[in-house]
Amino acid sequence: MSRSTRATQVLSKAGIAFETVTYDYDPDAERIGLQAAEAIGEEPRRVLKTLMAMVDGKPVCVVVPSDREVSMKKLAAAFGGKSASMMKPADAERATGYHVGGISPFGQKKQVPTAIEVTALEETHVYINGGQRGLQVRLDPRAARDILKAIAAPLIAD
Structure with missing residues (x-):
C-alpha cells in the first residue's frame, strides 16, 4: 500500500503535521469507520468518517465520529439549506476521485463545502481517511478544519 x-500530498504541501496509519481494511464490515477504529486500536469518537451528501441539490463533505450518525436536519442547517440527503456511493466516487471506504476530505477532485462535527475539535488528535482503503492520517482536528476551510457545527443525531 x-x-x-492525493490526500497526504495536500497535507504535506500545506505543512500540516500528520502521521499515516495503515490497517487491514475489511470490505465486508458493516460499519467501515468502526472497523477502522478497532483495527488501529483507537476510540471510535477519534476516528472520523468522511461522508458525501447533498444539501439543496449541491454536494457537500461531512466529517463526523465513526460511532455516530449524521442528522440530515442539522447538516442542512449547517450549510444554510432546507434539505439534505446522502450521496449515492457511485456519485460520491465520481465527485471525489476516491473509492468508497477510501474517501478522504483532503485532495478531492473538486473541493466542495465541508463541515466537521464540532465535538471532534475537542480531541487532541483524530484519524481521518488518507485517501485509500486501509490508510488513516492522524492529525490535529483544528488543522484539519483549517485546511478544509470547514464549518464546525453540531452535525450528529441525538
Missing part, C-alpha cells in the same frame, strides 16, 4: 495519496 502506498502511503502517498
